[in-house]
Amino acid sequence: MEFHHLRTFVAVAEEGNLSRAAERLNLSLPAVSAHVKSLEEELGVSLFNRSARGMEPTGAARRLCETARDALSRAQDLFAQARSLRGEAAGDIVLSRNTDPEFLRLPRMLAVLGREHPRSLVHVDCCDSYNVAQTLKAGRVHAGFAYGCFDDEPQLTALPLGMACVRVVGPPAWRERLEQAAVSDLAAMPWVWFHERCPFVLMARDLLAEEGTPPRTAAVINDEDTIRSLVASGMGLSLLREDMARPDNPGRELAVWPGGALGIPINLVALTKRLHEPEVKAALDAAAEAWGLDRAARAASEGTVRGNAPDTAPEAGGEACGA
Template identity: 35%
Template sequence: MELYQLRTFLTIAEEGNLTRAAEKLFTSQPAVSAQVKQLEEELGVKLFERSARGMALTREGKMLQEKARRIVEAARDFKHSAESLRETVSGELVFGLNNRPEVLKIVEVLGALTSEHPELNYDLVNGSSGTILEGIDDGSISIGFFEGVCEFPRIESHVLEPIELCIAAPAAWARELSSPDWKVLETKPWIFVSRACSYFRAIESICSDQGLKLQQRFRVDECLTVLNLVAEGLGLTLAARNHIEAPEFQGRIIALPHFQTTVNLSIGYLRENADRPAVAAARDVVLGLWKNDLAARDSSVTRGRGIRAARPKGRSHR
């Protein structure tokens, strides 16, 4: 019996659904199903009743649930205690990523960490903001990026920068959608993201504010897939402007003028783990990179203003 099998058992018990459990565990549904089947075979008891509505614990499953939780938590505490005894920052850091690598500066983050702490290993997992936050809260993710509001009281977070959101549309629809008419948008197919994503809550806010009933034709968990569907003319979605303006979507996707808002990109971790060497190292590197980047941008703006101020007065030539 492996710890990951117990974690899978507990996650399915909490979610009651294989698909949602797989999303939370950052794996596939067949893998989750195989793990729980192997556990049942090894234990010799049936843990779940399977139905069209989902997965429900059997009487035996309910009796074993709390014992499994104590084992997983004890193993986590044991690992954390061992990490605190090391003289160097080492072990494994599970990093949650909710956005494109260039947005999260993940190459720079990992470059700085591996240079400063060569004995530290990494497990990078991708998911929506809500899934990342759930993973941090239950201890399966050490530290992670997320967008929007954190509603988990045990999580400590630091705002890094605002992310601008707008409606993404196929470039072929540009003329038809040039005027901000919400009723026209209501007739178009929409591509929704996971309910665990902060963008989904933003779409819900649009519908509530405008009294709309949008046509959800697709629901996709991964943002790059969403934008590829938009680029192929299959629907509208809400997306970060920096995604829409990525080189691969130039001339294929446009940002509509109907709606614009911002959500904060943040880094978060369990407050009780703030002093864990690996978590503290990752936090400090991330905050340092964003602080330096902000200082560089401010310096660039200041230099630009200085250049304009130094121009001689007189007629301009166009």
């Protein structure tokens, strides 16, 4: 019995049509028909009744289809385990990023993946930190960059990359006002706020908690570039990465409150149950190398570390987190 015969059988049963099954499998129509006929001869049962509506599975086919699906799934598990034993990532590696690639050291990470896994193809999508867990659980990505803590997510393993520096920022015209401001003054000013599940919300609330009243919200934004633009235009205060508040281009600096910096962990997160997969392991190892993690910190890529960044993790050195 051939593996591809089972795959064709399941496709025809699910599609109910030879043409659609052929398109799904990227095969010719005669090839699909030949696979079905060969499997029927080998099994000694009729699998489909041909009608005007298409290919109707027989009673025997309906019972056998579940077994065929299970056999295909087990075969795929076998191939995945074999790739893991070889340490080879030969397929797509899908990542998500929550901020700009330079800050996340993606160019360095992709260079490592290209060197160590030349047969893999890396895809990078955008995903906010608060959606990374959902995206991972849905199986849409192998690993995702995110800010915050994951101690309450037992299904996830976070590789701590560092601690980001975040500052309270305001319009350039408010510089003198901010230099003299106490926390009570910050609470009285308008704020460019964040999506409710953004990790910055908790940071801002903790900072302003002693005032007892929520800040006056001028806008709710989940994009750091937009936040920066609105703050620069005079709309209000916000939290931003320190490098975005003090960019390399002179004249574009925002006013920074001197009362102190806030820290938030930077992680590359993956599903714990998928850590053995070569694509996931390759992504975590490449991120660890790109961020210069020592051996203890890199143990997270084997699923032994979960949650916040350890004391040994590098600081972002002015490269802090986004929304």
